[in-house]
Amino acid sequence: MKNTVRLDTPGWGQELRATTMLAAPLAAASLLQMATYAIDVIFIARLGDEELAASALVVSLFGLVLWALTALTGAVAPLIAEAIGARSVSFRPVRRATRMALWLAVITGVLGMGLCLLLDPVMQLTGQQATIIDLADDYNMVIVFSLVPMLIAAVLRNYVSALGRPIFATAITALGIFVNGAANYAFIFGNFGAPELGLQGAAVATIITALFTLAAYVLTILADPALGRYRIFYRFWRPDWARMWQIVRIGTPIALTVTAEAGIFGAAAFLMGRFGAAELAGHTVALQLAALAFQVPFGVGQAATIRVGYFYGARDPDGIRRAGWVALALGAGFMSLTATAMIAAPYALLSIYVDPYAARNAALVGFALQYLALAAAFQLVDGVQAVAAGALRGLQDTRIPMWIAIFSYWVPGFGAAIGLGFFTPLEGIGVWIGLASGLSCAAVLLTWRWTRRERLDLVRRAA
Numbered sequence: 480m481k482n483t484v485r486l487d488t489p490g491w492g493q494e495l496r497a498t499t500m501l502a503a504p505l506a507a508a509s510l511l512q513m514a515t516y517a518i519d520v521i522f523i524a525r526l527g528d529e530e531l532a533a534s535a536l537v538v539s540l541f542g543l544v545l546w547a548l549t550a551l552t553g554a555v556a557p558l559i560a561e562a563i564g565a566r567s568v569s570f571r572p573v574r575r576a577t578r579m580a581l582w583l584a585v586i587t588g589v590l591g592m593g594l595c596l597l598l599d600p601v602m603q604l605t606g607q608q609a610t611i612i613d614l615a616d617d618y619n620m621v622i623v624f625s626l627v628p629m630l631i632a633a634v635l636r637n638y639v640s641a642l643g644r645p646i647f648a649t650a651i652t653a654l655g656i657f658v659n660g661a662a663n664y665a666f667i668f669g670n671f672g673a674p675e676l677g678l679q680g681a682a683v684a685t686i687i688t689a690l691f692t693l694a695a696y697v698l699t700i701l702a703d704p705a706l707g708r709y710r711i712f713y714r715f716w717r718p719d720w721a722r723m724w725q726i727v728r729i730g731t732p733i734a735l736t737v738t739a740e741a742g743i744f745g746a747a748a749f750l751m752g753r754f755g756a757a758e759l760a761g762h763t764v765a766l767q768l769a770a771l772a773f774q775v776p777f778g779v780g781q782a783a784t785i786r787v788g789y790f791y792g793a794r795d796p797d798g799i800r801r802a803g804w805v806a807l808a809l810g811a812g813f814m815s816l817t818a819t820a821m822i823a824a825p826y827a828l829l830s831i832y833v834d835p836y837a838a839r840n841a842a843l844v845g846f847a848l849q850y851l852a853l854a855a856a857f858q859l860v861d862g863v864q865a866v867a868a869g870a871l872r873g874l875q876d877t878r879i880p881m882w883i884a885i886f887s888y889w890v891p892g893f894g895a896a897i898g899l900g901f902f903t904p905l906e907g908i909g910v911w912i913g914l915a916s917g918l919s920c921a922a923v924l925l926t927w928r929w930t931r932r933e934r935l936d937l938v939r940r941a942a
Contacts, residue, residue, distance in 0.1 A: 488790070489801070494786070498786055502775075502781070504645040504648060504778075505645050505778035506774055507649045508648040510775075511649065511652040511653050511655075513771065515652070515659050518659050519534070519684070522684075523678065525667075529608075529610055530614055530677070532611050533612075534615070536611070537619045537622060540598050541622060541626070545591070545626060547734040547741075548587045549629075549630060549633045550734040551583070551733065552580050552637075552730060553633065553730065554727075554733060554872075555634060555637050556637040556781070556785055557785075558572075558729070559642070560787075560788025561791055562792060564792025564793040570709045575722050577638050578717075578722075579722045581711075583730075584627070588627035588629075589627065592623045595623045598616075599615075618681070618682050619682075622681075624686055625685045625686040625688075628689040628690050628692070629689045631693055636648045636696065640781065641785050642705060647696075651695045651699070652692070655688050659688040662688060663684040665684075729875050729877050731877075732877035732878045739884055739889065740884060742888075743888040744766065744914070750900055750910050751910060754907050757843050757846055758906070758907045760843040761842075761843045761848075762847075762907060762911075764843065764847045768828050769854040771831075772814065772858060773865065776863075777865055779806050780810065780866045780868060781869060782869075783802065783806035784869045786806065787870050787873025789802070796938050799874070802870070802873070806866050806869065810865065814862030818856070821855035849908055853911040856915055863922040864918055864921040864926075868884070868925055871937075874937045876928075880928065883921060884925075886920075887920035891913075892914060892918070895917075899912050900913065
């Protein structure tokens, strides 16, 4: 069967429209995913502080494993984009790449479940309370079964997005919010005739939502002619080990990069906790706002991977150049707006999470305002480094960017956080300056690599 997708080099305005149309639903889906997690917190918080603390411990490991493995299997996106850009005479490159990504999602998902079950000894070693450990173990033993369907759904999300249907990802994620809310209401508190399971009910709700999301993607792909014609479930049992190795080769550095970035922010929380509860609470709220804003350049970075990958497959250096620079401009432009909002209306932003005028929140808000000003300062570089990394992934360039990220986050970033936080009077502000330093270093080095892509022979696609 012949791939009928055509790709002509667009002008700057056309590329801006194409990237925006692709990035907007991807960013919206990421924001909606955050809303899904927020619903879990809202329902679990009604059970009590111990249940909320137990769930936070579980999610700290489960979320990291999920994020890293999603990044690993997400390497299928540039491969699909490359095949489409190359105008392959066959649907096999797209079909086989997706099939092997689905295989990888199952294999790594099972291994990831085993890794998540190591949470108990970690909690024991870190001296957590016995009651919280028991609650966390019960929750963890159930929620791990959602990992494999979540990873499979993430592969299918990359598939529909790379084929120009990202709106499906937005719609499915939005529907998942309602499913998650209803399932939490039913199984946590025993409504709608369901058993009252407490904290374990929240884990059951996560599994139901994951299965619903996976089923929605499968049905959408089978129903949509543009997605179904690749027949990605055809002869699903047939392996293509070379294609799987290609995904692993490209995806492993991405997974390690994600782990390094998540690790530095996780470590920052432990550093902030040494200064006091109010500092940690203010840090958490400010970081949540920064994470909320980051979902847009994250979506733009995903779009950059796909758009650059199209032109990489087509051997079109002009298309590569325009796709990358347009995405960088979009990411930087949006983060400039969020930085302005953080400086101009910090109380309005803080009110999303807390009442900034309540006396009981005075210390928290005081620290959050300081950290939010610093968050505004690194918004621009955070957006740039995310999009630059996405553009390089479109060229299937992931190994050197991985080392750039690890160096940036953990040498100037963590080093400055330790030095300024604990050896100067800056304390929490010093930690945030360290975070900004790491992101700035990554932004500069990744952008430098993008500007030198032709000299570094990154745009030449193998025959």
